[in-house]
Amino acid sequence: MNTQEILTELIRRTTSDLPQDVENQLRRARSLERDESRAALMLDAIIANIELARAASVPMCQDTGTLTFFFDIPSGTDTQAFESAARGAVREATAQGLLRNNTIDTLSGESINSNVTHDAPVCIFKSTDRTDIKITLLQKGGGCENMSCQFSLPDETLRAGRDLDGVRRCLLSAVHQAQGYGCGPGILGVCIGSDRAGGYKTAKEQLLRPLNDTAVSTELAALEKRVLEEADSLGIGAMGLGGATTLLGVKIAAASRLPASYFVTVAYMCWACRRRGVHLRADGTAEWFG
Amino acid sequence: MIVELTYPFNESQIKTLHAGDKVQLSGRVYTGRDRLHKFLAGGGAAPVNLRDAAIYHCGPVVVREPQGWRIQSAGPTTSIREEPYMAKVIRDYGIRVIIGKGGMGAATLAACESCGCVYLQAPGGAAALLAGNIRSVDNVYLLNEFGPAEAMWELDVEKMDLVVAMDSYGVDLYAEIQRASARRLTACLSV
Numbered sequence: 354m355n356t357q358e359i360l361t362e363l364i365r366r367t368t369s370d371l372p373q374d375v376e377n378q379l380r381r382a383r384s385l386e387r388d389e390s391r392a393a394l395m396l397d398a399i400i401a402n403i404e405l406a407r408a409a410s411v412p413m414c415q416d417t418g419t420l421t422f423f424f425d426i427p428s429g430t431d432t433q434a435f436e437s438a439a440r441g442a443v444r445e446a447t448a449q450g451l452l453r454n455n456t457i458d459t460l461s462g463e464s465i466n467s468n469v470t471h472d473a474p475v476c477i478f479k480s481t482d483r484t485d486i487k488i489t490l491l492q493k494g495g496g497c498e499n500m501s502c503q504f505s506l507p508d509e510t511l512r513a514g515r516d517l518d519g520v521r522r523c524l525l526s527a528v529h530q531a532q533g534y535g536c537g538p539g540i541l542g543v544c545i546g547s548d549r550a551g552g553y554k555t556a557k558e559q560l561l562r563p564l565n566d567t568a569v570s571t572e573l574a575a576l577e578k579r580v581l582e583e584a585d586s587l588g589i590g591a592m593g594l595g596g597a598t599t600l601l602g603v604k605i606a607a608a609s610r611l612p613a614s615y616f617v618t619v620a621y622m623c624w625a626c627r628r629r630g631v632h633l634r635a636d637g638t639a640e641w642f643g
Numbered sequence: 644m645i646v647e648l649t650y651p652f653n654e655s656q657i658k659t660l661h662a663g664d665k666v667q668l669s670g671r672v673y674t675g676r677d678r679l680h681k682f683l684a685g686g687g688a689a690p691v692n693l694r695d696a697a698i699y700h701c702g703p704v705v706v707r708e709p710q711g712w713r714i715q716s717a718g719p720t721t722s723i724r725e726e727p728y729m730a731k732v733i734r735d736y737g738i739r740v741i742i743g744k745g746g747m748g749a750a751t752l753a754a755c756e757s758c759g760c761v762y763l764q765a766p767g768g769a770a771a772l773l774a775g776n777i778r779s780v781d782n783v784y785l786l787n788e789f790g791p792a793e794a795m796w797e798l799d800v801e802k803m804d805l806v807v808a809m810d811s812y813g814v815d816l817y818a819e820i821q822r823a824s825a826r827r828l829t830a831c832l833s834v
Binding site (some may be wrong): 369394395398399401402405406409411412413414415416417440448450452453455457463464466482484496500509510522525528529533534535536581586587588589590592593594595623624625 | 663665678688701702703704705706713715716717718720721722724737745766767768769770771772774775778785789790791792793804806808816817819821823824825827828831832
């Protein structure tokens with residue numbers, strides 16, 4: 354397969370095949386609900402949907418989202434060829450019905466049916482010292498993106514100061530505000546620090562972390578655990594209809610900041626955390642992961 | 644117990660439904676989301692007669708075929724975005740059923756009560772499953788104007804599994820969860 358074909362296949366896998374760690378958490382969430390409860394009904398439908406989408410290679414969610422390709426490439430590699438391959442793959446995947454016609458010209462209101470324009474798909478390049486190429490795709494829909502938010506501390510309404518307890522207050526407030534609008538049980542990607550743009554970028558990158566990993570820093574790991582438990586205690590549940598599980602995971606990173614700013618940025622992800630990737634080895638083999 | 648709701652919908656059917664009831668809905672459904680609601684509420688002419696109709700807040704993934712269209716994926720979009728327009732659309736057009744996810748606001752709830760309409764929750768993101776409930780895609784309106792995701796697709800559906808989340812008696816399941824979770828949030832933040 355050439356690079357465009359590989360990326361088209363990556364889109365097919367990402368849009369239709371939910372990662373195992375996310376599915377495991379959804380099944381666990383289902384096991385905590387009483388049969389016949391509204392939460393059980395919603396989770397049963399989600400689980401049946403995951404299985405069907407995987408078997409039929411159709412989008413597990415109709416909002417196939419913003420596509421972000423993360424390319425980790427050997428230093429000095431031409432990025433244009435990869436960008437071109439990604440754009441071709443998106444065009445092809447859209448024609449096959451793996452992606453919705455999901456790109457709107459904001460000024461004219463026109464639908465850009467190919468999903469390819471000057472700023473879509475998003476391609477992010479990082480140079481490495483390695484010889485292989487790692488490509489990761491994240492698809493994030495609009496419903497949950499609308500629930501992403503950014504706090505500037507101190508925040509008087511939340512009584513949140515510039516410390517990890519202030520961060521906790523922001524995160525719980527964000528979860529409460531989201532209710533079921535972001536298709537929970539969702540996942541929080543969080544960045545503490547950075548500027549506004551960097552905060553959103555880093556928060557979103559946290560969604561690439563496996564749900565069963567832990568933050569490197571012990572205080573962030575403790576905060577991840579506490580926020581997850583407290584979010585569940587709000588009882589919002591699947592789709593905001595009440596239940597034991599409101600979040601599937603919380604992933605927090607800290608970044609440096611200016612003295613004047615202390616941002617807490619939340620990338621709210623729905624249960625359909627669509628992230629997969631491929632390693633292209635120097636010997637020409639492709640190894641799928643995710 | 645599951646209530647079977649079949650098109651054409653009427654007020655007496657709607658008045659038998661209560662928040663929490665499970666429903667299986669069959670028959671004609673029109674999709675409509677952000678562009679359509681703003682258009683209709685702003686005085687735009689509906690391309691079809693919407694009296695006693697069901698509107699599904701959905702932008703499907705559609706593939707063109709020789710004989711027409713095939714829908715790959717059709718889960719609900721977040722309904723609350725239509726809140727500025729929904730009550731007016733219900734009143735002006737006589738909508739009986741709204742299918743969506745996440746619920747809507749006080750104005751919509753009031754319109755449901757005064758006009759005899761219900762809001763049914765479809766499982767968010769159960770897009771492949773719900774696409775399987777579509778028997779046929781019978782027509783599409785406003786496709787060139789709004790694009791495929793926002794167009795008004797006329798669907799014939801069979802046994803969509805839905806839950807009555809807002810009924811015509813002023814009961815709103817989401818509002819109850821919002822209140823209860825607000826109390827629990829206060830408890831978490833008082834530590």
